[in-house]
Amino acid sequence: EAGVTQSPTHLIKTRGQQATLRCSPISGHTSVYWYQQALGLGLQFLLWYDEGEERNRGNFPPRFSGRQFPNYSSELNVNALELEDSALYLCASSHSEGGFLYEQYFGPGTRLTVT
């Protein structure tokens, strides 16, 4: 069974630009989560998508947004990039709500560097 995949592996952008990160969940998983892992800050919850809808978001400004496609893959967009957006962005997937026993499975991450 293929795991969660993310692309690109690395992304370098300049301040003010937009970044788009992509994630494909494990087959059969309908929930996708995005996390930001900045140096020294642990994992910060960004967004949760399920069945194409945004279900919850963390404490991040609106310039962090995304969507989930009919095939359950997801895209994270970061507009007006700032230097402090430099981080590892992790995507995870799981079965959807109701399956509260289900753990989240993580992808390898996209390293975003803003210069």
Next chain:
Amino acid sequence: AQSVAQPEDQVNVAEGNPLTVKCTYSVSGNPYLFWYVQYPNRGLQFLLKYITGDNLVKGSYGFEAEFNKSQTSFHLKKPSALVSDSALYFCAVRGVYNFNKFYFGSGTKLNVKP
């Protein structure tokens, strides 16, 4: 509110010795607790979880964790550490009212020296 705390930024242990990585939680209601490991430049890998039942949970790679309700702790343990266990370990609790929201600790770096 739900949260977890990992009081140690770093744990150093010699190969062959037992290891413990500490985690305490704060949650209203019954907690669903998880441990993940992150190797350098890689995503998180699931190690084990506690949902209900036996307080001692066994997971991948010989790790186990003990749920202690009175001390609100969920410490990760291994009887004999390997150099290859060196990684970043995260404790997480699942939201009680929002099952799909995970709250992660700040992580503990485990260094196992030969």
